[in-house]
Amino acid sequence: MKTTFIRLISTSMLAILSLGAFGGCSSTKFVRVQPWERTALTDYTMRSDRDPLAVTMAEHIYFSRESASGGRGIGGSGCGCN
Amino acid sequence: MQFRHKFCSLCLIILACVASGRAAIQVGDKFPLLDPSTLVGGTPPATEGQITLVDFWASWCAPCKMSFPRYAQLYAKYQAQGLVIVAVSADENQSAFDAFVKKESPPFATLRDKTHKLVSQVKVPAMPTCYLLSRDGRVRFIHQGFHGTTTEEDIRREIESLLAEPSPPS
Numbered sequence: 172m173k174t175t176f177i178r179l180i181s182t183s184m185l186a187i188l189s190l191g192a193f194g195g196c197s198s199t200k201f202v203r204v205q206p207w208e209r210t211a212l213t214d215y216t217m218r219s220d221r222d223p224l225a226v227t228m229a230e231h232i233y234f235s236r237e238s239a240s241g242g243r244g245i246g247g248s249g250c251g252c253n
Numbered sequence: 254m255q256f257r258h259k260f261c262s263l264c265l266i267i268l269a270c271v272a273s274g275r276a277a278i279q280v281g282d283k284f285p286l287l288d289p290s291t292l293v294g295g296t297p298p299a300t301e302g303q304i305t306l307v308d309f310w311a312s313w314c315a316p317c318k319m320s321f322p323r324y325a326q327l328y329a330k331y332q333a334q335g336l337v338i339v340a341v342s343a344d345e346n347q348s349a350f351d352a353f354v355k356k357e358s359p360p361f362a363t364l365r366d367k368t369h370k371l372v373s374q375v376k377v378p379a380m381p382t383c384y385l386l387s388r389d390g391r392v393r394f395i396h397q398g399f400h401g402t403t404t405e406e407d408i409r410r411e412i413e414s415l416l417a418e419p420s421p422p423s
Contacts, residue, residue, distance in 0.1 A: 206380050207343035207372040213313040 277376035282392050284384060285374050287339060292364040292371070294342075294350065303337045304415045305386040306408070309372060311343045312353035314380040320399040321357045327409060328361045334416050335388075339364065343372050343380065385411055389421050 204212065211217070220226050234240045278284065284307065287297035308324060310317035321340075328338050338361035344350040350365045366372050375384070378397055385394040385408065394411045396404055 205373075206377055206382075207309070207311065207366075207369055209380070210311070210313055210345050 277378060278374075278384070278392055280392050280395060284386050284390055284392050285371060287341075287364070288370070291366060291368050292341065293347070293367050294354070294364045295362060297364060298337050298339060298362045300337050300339070300386070300390070302388050302420060303335050304331075304388060304412060305390075306336065306338045306383055306412070307386065308338065308340045308381055308383040309343060309375070309377045310340055310381045312346075312349040313344075316399040317381045318353075318357070319401065320381055320383075320404075321359050323399075323401075323405045325360055327405070327412065328359075331412055331416065336412060336416070338362065341366050341371060343369060343377070383408070385415065387415050387418065 215221060230240060284305075287300070287307075289297055306324070306327075308320065310320070324338055324340070328336065340359065340361060340363045342350050342353075342363065342365040344353075344365055347365065347367075350363075354363050381399050383396045383399075384392050385396075387393045393415060394408075396408065398404070
């Protein structure tokens with residue numbers, strides 16, 4: 172009796188978890204921002220390099236601590252085009 | 254035995270969940286109709302019996318800006334032979350759409366999918382994406398992104414191959 176109950180609970184838990192996982196996969200609108208919904212992500216304010224002073228300070232920190240500079244040549248914003 | 258029944262039910266539920274996700278438009282699929290009630294900016298051109306290039310773009314997408322002059326060239330060359338280009342924008346702002354169209358002034362039809370009904374239906378995988386349709390309205394080629402001359406040459410070759418095909422009997 173006890174074994175059957177445990178089995179029932181575990182099956183139910185597995186079913187709920189599977190529904191959550193596979194349901195999310197089947198409906199992509201819950202998973203990520205769609206390519207056509209990226210207007211806000213492409214806004215200038217979303218750029219990490221929009222403040223020249225902050226970029227200079229960050230570069231100085233990297234150079235001082237890690238003796239590293241550059242390597243920030245990633246163009247574009249968040250539209251994910253191409 | 255009871256456990257086996259439950260396991261089978263669980264598998265069926267999982268399969269149903271996976272199957273409920275609507276698939277994106279693929280090569281060979283019939284392309285959805287261009288519904289004038291959800292597309293603003295003009296009347297969708299007649300595409301029956303024509304080779305149609307449907308381009309999904311947005312004003313905030315840099316490769317889209319690059320693609321418009323190339324599409325204009327293709328349109329100028331193949332329009333007389335039966336090529337129709339419809340550029341469908343996914344812009345949320347009408348003003349951004351208007352500004353882009355005014356700046357580029359493309360010779361082909363530009364429409365805005367204001368409710369995102371068409372882009373959702375097609376499940377456009379990236380911006381820009383263009384679908385090249387044969388005369389029977391089926392998707393024959395899909396291009397994700399626009400990679401300059403490479404994409405332009407590919408599309409040119411595909412248009413010529415579609416134009417060379419005989420028209421379907423009416």
